[in-house]
Amino acid sequence: MGLVSALPEIMRRHATGDMLSELIMFVSPLWAAVVLGVLVGWIWKPKWANFGVEKLTSSSSPHASSDSTTSKFNLCSIPSLNSLKLPWIVDYGVRNDSLSSQSSQNSSFNSSLPSQVAKERSGFVTEDDLRHLWKLVEVKDGGPAWIQMMDRTNPTFSYQAWRRDPENGPPQYRSRTFFEDATPEMVRDFFWDDGFRAKWDDMLIYASTHEECLETGTMVVQWVRKFPFFCSDREYIIGRRIWDAGRVFYCITKGVNYPSIPRRKKPRRVDLYYSSWCIRAAESRRGDGQMTACEVILFHHEDMGIPWEIAKLGVRQGMWGAVKKIEPGLRAYQKLRAAESGSHPSPEMARINTKVNLEDLSKERESFQQEEVEARDSPRKPSGKSSSSVQKVLVVGGAIALACTLDKGLLTKAVIFGVARRFAKMGKRL
Structure with missing residues (x-):
């Protein structure tokens, strides 16, 4: 409602320059709040929030089989997030990279292992x-x-x-x-x-x-x-x-x-x-x-x-x-x-x-x-959706916190809440 009531006030201005300046004045703090809110939601991640991610990672790791593969969602694969070098995202990527590097090191050390172990780990037969x-x-x-x-x-x-x-x-x-x-x-x-x-x-x-x-x-x-x-x-x-x-x-x-x-x-x-x-x-x-x-x-x-x-x-x-x-x-x-x-x-x-x-x-x-x-027959264990719920709460919470502290106007709050809601829907789809 704040956005609906504020736009007519802007449109009643006769001068185009005044209109543009008003829009810029409204949009600049708005996007600053959105960006900072999203960053706060991702950077400020308490240790208890790792519980869902670790559970999702362990549940999606493939069991030894020839023959099946399981695709995992890795935030470091998103260029825009990777370029931000956020601490916990970088750590998550390093953890995956360390596993792959460890695997390559194990294969390079096969010559020093007993032949039977080396062949079993090579994955041939x-x-x-x-x-x-x-x-x-x-x-x-x-x-x-x-x-x-x-x-x-x-x-x-x-x-x-x-x-x-x-x-x-x-x-x-x-x-x-x-x-x-x-x-x-x-x-x-x-x-x-x-x-x-x-x-x-x-x-x-x-x-x-x-x-x-x-x-x-x-x-x-x-x-x-x-x-x-x-x-x-x-x-x-x-x-x-x-x-x-x-x-x-x-x-x-x-x-x-x-x-x-x-x-x-x-x-x-x-x-x-x-x-x-x-x-x-x-x-x-x-x-x-x-x-x-x-x-x-x-x-x-x-x-x-x-x-x-x-x-x-x-x-x-x-x-x-x-x-x-x-x-x-x-x-x-x-x-x-x-x-x-x-x-x-x-x-x-x-x-x-x-x-x-x-x-x-x-x-x-x-x-x-x-x-x-x-x-x-056993009760179904919580799925990996709990981790996405935690991340969604962090994103929306960060946006709400900044909306309440950086700007008192209804326009900024309404748009921030709308953008945060869209981010939450994207996380739900992922």
Whole structure:
């Protein structure tokens, strides 16, 4: 009401210069009060106000997972606030910067740490990846249902394939391959031997190992695969590792970030890549009750930079042509290992496996499910909105304090309260 009653008085002035001078006289202290009020609201921050911010920060920090990211609102990312160099904002930014610098220092000190710890912290292939693969094998990942695509069988080899389409991401594939007269160790070595793979996998045109850990068996390899003539070749930077659960081998291969290998225009790099399998002994189909066969359950998806519907059509058309080369390759590998064991031993990194107990994984899942139930049944904890409420009160309070001390007029107070209210609404939206 003060603003409505004051404007007619100004507009009744006949001289334009008088009008402008009156407006300037009103606006100057007004904006000074607004700026100082906002500064007071942000600078004058008692220690108890950090409680909400710290709670929000701790609640939004990501849990160890491969696979999920959580975006956090950082006031230092706003240029206008960053340039003010306000104490608590700068401290908050330094705290985040110190975490990132600490992370970089940890990675630089990996060479001085034990190799196992260094590899676990590098994030190439971790136990979270093992848990994820175990859930896929046990059909406990909670994803969509699988739709069968193929079922081929011959006397010594069979192959079944399924597909599913997640809401976000490329199509996912699951397959079961069955080999007669093959041990899990032989099949494990066969899939891990890049030197021999080029003899049966005609899509692989280049393979190179860039990093190895002799304690965990973790590797970083570079592949270049040949695509049909209408597509350029694709480059893969793959992290891989094997876990041994009593001759049940969980083999993880996935795309990893590896800045040491610069990105090039050609071949095009595939960033999203996942191809992992479980290898285990199986009973022979001859009916003798002997565990002389081997079963491989594979899970695969990748974003090749091709529209997903076209990629699905291409996979469906070319799947059997690629799969039927696997068994002749395995039989040739078996013969080579039997005849030339001295000149072609099993790949060393394939034999470096991390021991794991499947019962522990099952217990971990049961414990995790129980925690989920308890969290769902327990009262909801206060969310991070409490911190925004504290900041809103500080901003409005600072503006009110200055409005009451710097100017007694209704016009200044009305506009200051309006601006403060708009700032409060902005904070609520954020």
